Amino acid sequence: MKKGSLVVISGFSGVGKGTIMRQLIQDDTYQLSVSATTRNPREGEVNGKDYYFTSVSDFQKLIENDELIEWAEYVGNYYGTPKKYVFDQMEQGKDVLLEIEQVGALEVKKKFPETVMIYIIPPSAKALKERLMKRGSETKEEICKRLIQAKKEADFVRAYDYVVVNDDLEQAVQDVKDLIRMSHFRSSLFTEDMMEFKEEIQNL
């Protein structure tokens, strides 16, 4: 069995990443990465499923021992992606999905160049604004902030491998699936096959 891919999915705030992720993990060839965090569990959250809930000192050990693929501090809490979990899943042939923001994403790509980097964009800025407004969870000022943030992030989209336009949801999900499937055709995954092929010719 071939190793699964590490797939980073990012996108502008409001682009519909969450919905795409939920659709993807319906399919059990994909495994959403489980993050470690120092924040307290919310009601109904399960340790090892929603998060690995850890103490600050344990989290610091994870950092010191280089056991995280990436980590960040957010509103006083630490969040990070444990290497072991991700690599175990990949060894089992699962494609592991990381939904992270740009800074963390570029850090992952730097450390693991084989990572498949996908950025989700809206069909237009107007469409993005409308989606943010429809969500109804942000004030006008917050929406404005998110659009300014999107403008900044637009410059780093080229650091990703692929761009998927989320115009039609089903199509976008299919495009992401196809991109992940195609990552299994990368020549680096065929090194052993080529060794065996050469041996086989020797013995024909």
Added chain:
Amino acid sequence: MKKGSLVVISGFSGVGKGTIMRQLIQDDTYQLSVSATTRNPREGEVNGKDYYFTSVSDFQKLIENDELIEWAEYVGNYYGTPKKYVFDQMEQGKDVLLEIEQVGALEVKKKFPETVMIYIIPPSAKALKERLMKRGSETKEEICKRLIQAKKEADFVRAYDYVVVNDDLEQAVQDVKDLIRMSHFRSSLFTEDMMEFKEEIQNL
């Protein structure tokens, strides 16, 4: 309209590249590159369709003026891929297919790093030998030579981007098509879109 991709397809002798190419060009989003050659036209061959038939001096001018993507000498004749034809087709949104051997292929990739490099392999060395025998066009000695050549080429498969196993023909053709389609999602093709996106936010 987005630019088409330049796609190099190579594979071991006898792997079924020709059949795959013939299936691909049924679909007119793909355009087979037309080579320039100094050899004489054979009966029924059409200038500008099968080949661009040129004189040796004209071919040398093409080389001198850097108008070829790659070129090679083979049994006393020159063969080369004219840049202009390929780039015109790509500008028109066509994916241009080049079926060339490894040395030329790696030369193309070096000059044009955006080239999508696909290598076709058989399911096994045994299967390759059987196909070469079934073809019936080579002697046992020639088949042996081709297998030895395949063994050498196996080391350079990693220089390609993708590997497609030609086990089931229809599946292999579909895989190649999917790889080409996915090349249109590369972030480098979205530079202008991101510029427009930023401007659009500015004017919202």
